[in-house]
Amino acid sequence: MDASQALPQVESFLQQHADRFVDELKDLLRIPSVSADSRHRDDVRQAANYVKERLEAAGLTAELVETAGHPIVYGEWTGAPGAPTALVYGHYDVQPPDPLDRWETPPFEPTVRDGRIYARGATDDKGQMYTHIKSVEAWLQTVGQLPVNVKFVIEGEEEVGSDNLDRFLEEQKERCRCDIVVVSDTSQYAPGIPAITYGLRGIMACEVTLHGPSQDLHSGVFGGAVANPANAMSRLIASLHDDEGRVTIPGFYDDVVPLTPEERQGFADLPFDEQEFLDGVGMTAPFGEPGYSTLERRWARPTCDVNGMISGYTGEGPKTIVPHYATAKITCRLVPDQDAQQLTENLRRHLEEQCPPGLRMEFQDYHGCPAIVSDPTSAAMDAARRAIATAFGNDPVMIREGGSIPVVSTFRDKLGVDTLLLGWGQNTDNLHSPNEHFRLEDFHRGTRASARLWAELVSST
Amino acid sequence: MDASQALPQVESFLQQHADRFVDELKDLLRIPSVSADSRHRDDVRQAANYVKERLEAAGLTAELVETAGHPIVYGEWTGAPGAPTALVYGHYDVQPPDPLDRWETPPFEPTVRDGRIYARGATDDKGQMYTHIKSVEAWLQTVGQLPVNVKFVIEGEEEVGSDNLDRFLEEQKERCRCDIVVVSDTSQYAPGIPAITYGLRGIMACEVTLHGPSQDLHSGVFGGAVANPANAMSRLIASLHDDEGRVTIPGFYDDVVPLTPEERQGFADLPFDEQEFLDGVGMTAPFGEPGYSTLERRWARPTCDVNGMISGYTGEGPKTIVPHYATAKITCRLVPDQDAQQLTENLRRHLEEQCPPGLRMEFQDYHGCPAIVSDPTSAAMDAARRAIATAFGNDPVMIREGGSIPVVSTFRDKLGVDTLLLGWGQNTDNLHSPNEHFRLEDFHRGTRASARLWAELVSST
Known part of the structure; x- marks a missing residue:
């Protein structure tokens, strides 16, 4: 032909x-x-x-x-x-x-x-x-x-x-x-x-649920005397980053292959207007791991993001309860040579260790790939x-x-x-x-x- | 008569x-x-x-x-x-x-x-x-x-x-x-x-929303380069307690009238079976402010509980997004002589100060009473x-x-x-x-x- x-x-x-x-x-x-x-x-x-x-x-x-x-x-x-x-x-x-x-x-x-x-x-x-x-x-x-x-x-x-x-x-x-x-x-x-x-980037994904009281409780009658799954979940999630925005899952950065100077230069040479990027997503300021450009953060650095979370009453107006459970969906984006399976296990253990007395943690491993x-x-x-x-x-x-x-x-x-x-x-x-x-x-x-x-x-x- | x-x-x-x-x-x-x-x-x-x-x-x-x-x-x-x-x-x-x-x-x-x-x-x-x-x-x-x-x-x-x-x-x-x-x-x-x-106890109640990107974003394409409202909300909520379970809203305990020894004795004399209490709510362990009994924690010590929170995808299975907002309903139970109005303002400022770059915080004061x-x-x-x-x-x-x-x-x-x-x-x-x-x-x-x-x-x- x-x-x-x-x-x-x-x-x-x-x-x-x-x-x-x-x-x-x-x-x-x-x-x-x-x-x-x-x-x-x-x-x-x-x-x-x-x-x-x-x-x-x-x-x-x-x-x-x-x-x-x-x-x-x-x-x-x-x-x-x-x-x-x-x-x-x-x-x-x-x-x-x-x-x-x-x-x-x-x-x-x-x-x-x-x-x-x-x-x-x-x-x-x-x-x-x-x-x-x-x-x-x-x-x-x-x-x-x-x-x-x-x-x-x-x-x-x-x-x-x-x-x-x-x-x-x-x-x-x-x-x-x-x-x-x-x-x-x-x-x-x-x-x-x-x-x-x-x-x-690779990915690891999971869903974490903290089970507390057998049902939603009156926050006046019981509040202060039982662990609150929503507060506890917030503490678990907060524990996944340090104050600068680095991920704190044990061993998270151990196997990360650093960007070469050539690659960083290649990224830097690409036309990229950060303000336009921010405007495009409706954000007023950049955010992320210190020491890296926005393109590097998006393409070549690992992350840990909550994709969704729910607990207690989420309808209109106030409702004074201690929720009986809290759930969060979490994904990490990975870079070479991070091991999704190992890091998922590290994440599970990291969360489990911090689960407060009285709460039961359920961990569902969704999927991962390098x-x-x-x-x-x-x-x-x-x-x-x-x-x-x-x-x-x-x-x-x-x-x-x-x-x-x-x-x-x-x-x-x-x-x-x-x-x-x-x-x-x-x-x-x-x-x-x-x-x-x-x-x-x-x-x-x-x-x-x-x-x-x-x-x-x-x-x- | x-x-x-x-x-x-x-x-x-x-x-x-x-x-x-x-x-x-x-x-x-x-x-x-x-x-x-x-x-x-x-x-x-x-x-x-x-x-x-x-x-x-x-x-x-x-x-x-x-x-x-x-x-x-x-x-x-x-x-x-x-x-x-x-x-x-x-x-x-x-x-x-x-x-x-x-x-x-x-x-x-x-x-x-x-x-x-x-x-x-x-x-x-x-x-x-x-x-x-x-x-x-x-x-x-x-x-x-x-x-x-x-x-x-x-x-x-x-x-x-x-x-x-x-x-x-x-x-x-x-x-x-x-x-x-x-x-x-x-x-x-x-x-x-x-x-x-x-x-x-008195009460103060509010709803806090962190507004991030103009819509849910792909967590692969954008994750790591924009502030995630769900992660940020978790950090805000986590910041409301210290590691021992004390509330860290500025000035929170300043006006608290301590329990008298007579009152503590009166509470202690009441028939109270902690195991039965825990069984009744389906919990395996007590939890709360150190140094106080469960009755004291419930009746005479102030609290800070999340009553509900929601962000991103909460349906079945995973969804790889950065949520565009996160909302939490928060109530504090108060004791004499805490000032609901003043503490609500302290809470608002405490959260505002920690709101990360790029996110906008909305704070709704629901109601309070001493x-x-x-x-x-x-x-x-x-x-x-x-x-x-x-x-x-x-x-x-x-x-x-x-x-x-x-x-x-x-x-x-x-x-x-x-x-x-x-x-x-x-x-x-x-x-x-x-x-x-x-x-x-x-x-x-x-x-x-x-x-x-x-x-x-x-x-x-």
Whole structure:
């Protein structure tokens, strides 16, 4: 196949069908596939079926693979024997949409405003993932073949820890064999500055509950004579940082690989307007670990954040009780070479040791994965760089990101391959927040970059 | 009137009509008069009307007095010129019923089990307050008159700070003139050990909110670079106690009147089984300010309790966000001579000073009242002691209580009179908790004690 003849056909197809692609994405976004909420179990499956159908319509074979949780959609086209094989990973599940009252339009009624499509999952990850299905369709419906073999693994549990993906990759190792993994679940660096992400933070997540009295108690009759779970929880959480903002979980920084001077310089050279960053999130001042820049804090330093907490009466007005329990959800972002499992155990013990008399602590370990940093100069990275430069009209910058994509380390461990993290959206697209959106221009450029990537990858391995 | 002739008639009436009294109480308990929740505004008014009708049926004149909030029910019978006047204070509003799923039977469907009536408000304060209406009815429907004049002030905002009661007492000072106030909103000391409460703790209450980013943020993309309101709130709350459990609000203990050795001895002499106390609330260990017994901690030492807090995602499973706000409801129980207003201001400033950069603190002062301690040897106390001894078959013990009844200091300030705190229920009746209840035997004995009190009070002033 001559890519120089094939590509114009492919790109013409992408242009002609651009509106249909958006309509299809809307159909997918309408499905409230919230994996964390068991009430949405059927919706999650419906989203899986939709993805499977779209893969088949594009010209791949596809199926739903059952797991102990939500199904995995597997698809493939392997008509290029001898050529490299790329595996596209993505996820069709989404974060919970609450707080609902802060959405301008409902989270599962996709709406286009100012060239952006608004919906939960618009960018994370339905919209970004969908670009690869459409780019493959463009090749197969025009040229009739792809320059490389492609496989798709689209899961439905990314937002709840990808619990069943490991077993799938283990059991279907042969089927998933590939030379490179392609994931679009990160972001561009900024509008007009596309990026390839060569590093991700890891994560550990848990939920801690302090059980106190058998029920809420009158704070007048009992207050002062029994341990208050809400006060105690606050003390536990407060004990996770020192006064300067450093994390105080025992051993937390022991295995942290320091940033190299070159990396720090690279970060410093990136255009970054701190005031604009703060304005964008509605904050008046920066905050964080002393001695590090905001980009370093976000990309390459570990954290410990409460994601949610609840105790006692939270309705309107006062209620004079000692709550019978308090719960907090806690996540730490990790960097190389922190060990999620060991640090989770250290955290559990640290909290347990401080639990006051009379309270019982319950600790639920949700999931964890290590951080990952890849070689930014590999042949596959070069291929991606060329594809992106053409589609976006700008060379991508090499960055790290603060989020975690546990599957990247899984692919390295189970399949022995690297992952290309190619983000088409912006990190201001409100992923995980109300009013999540995705610029349609980015959606279309991402699709074009994906289509180019298949040609560029031929010579990359 | 000869009380020795009148009392047998009165007591016979009470016995004959005991079942009807319970049925009427059930009608009142069915009305969800939750004053803290604006959705129950109409229900609160309905409860007020019910109380007014019952006062009229008992033979008093009664009316609803409008306020800026919920109405006050005022009733009176003043046919004993020259005799003392007692003013019964009570409240027809109730605490919110949540958590609803912990009630064995619904909070507003009163149910009798094992000789107890279960419902929100069963003891606090509908059930206890109602005894006085029935005792007055017994006198007026049999003897045709009362030994003393009686007035009733039954309000609908006790559970939300009695905001409009002060103005009512100010404006209707003449009408409310009396020699003694009678309140049944406390408890017996224990089953079989009735009590007169001569001291109450005061209270200050507030709600604190830390506003952070303009919306929930992805904890991977932003975590570590912006102040987290939930972590910050935990630090603020943790800063309210030292490691030993003493409150660290500036000036908190400055004005505390220490317990006298005699009082400490009096408390120590009361039968008290700490293990039984702990078992009763489902706790495995005591907790509190060092150097004080559990009774002292509950009755005569100040506290600082979180009553509720919420931030971020509190649904099922993990959600990796930095919450955009965190809220905590905080109350302090106060003892003589702590100043609620001054300490609320000290608390506000203490929290404000520690609010980290980038977060904005909002502070709502709910309400406060000072603690109160009365002379346990007054003539009115003696009258109450005799009435209770007869009705309950046991001399009452003189105790203090940990709860707050702000109106007691209001009556002292505005009307210059003392208050008899005569509790008919038990402090294990789950007031402010799920499965609140009231022993019917206590309801009936309370009614009888109230009927006797009117006769005993004649010679008390």
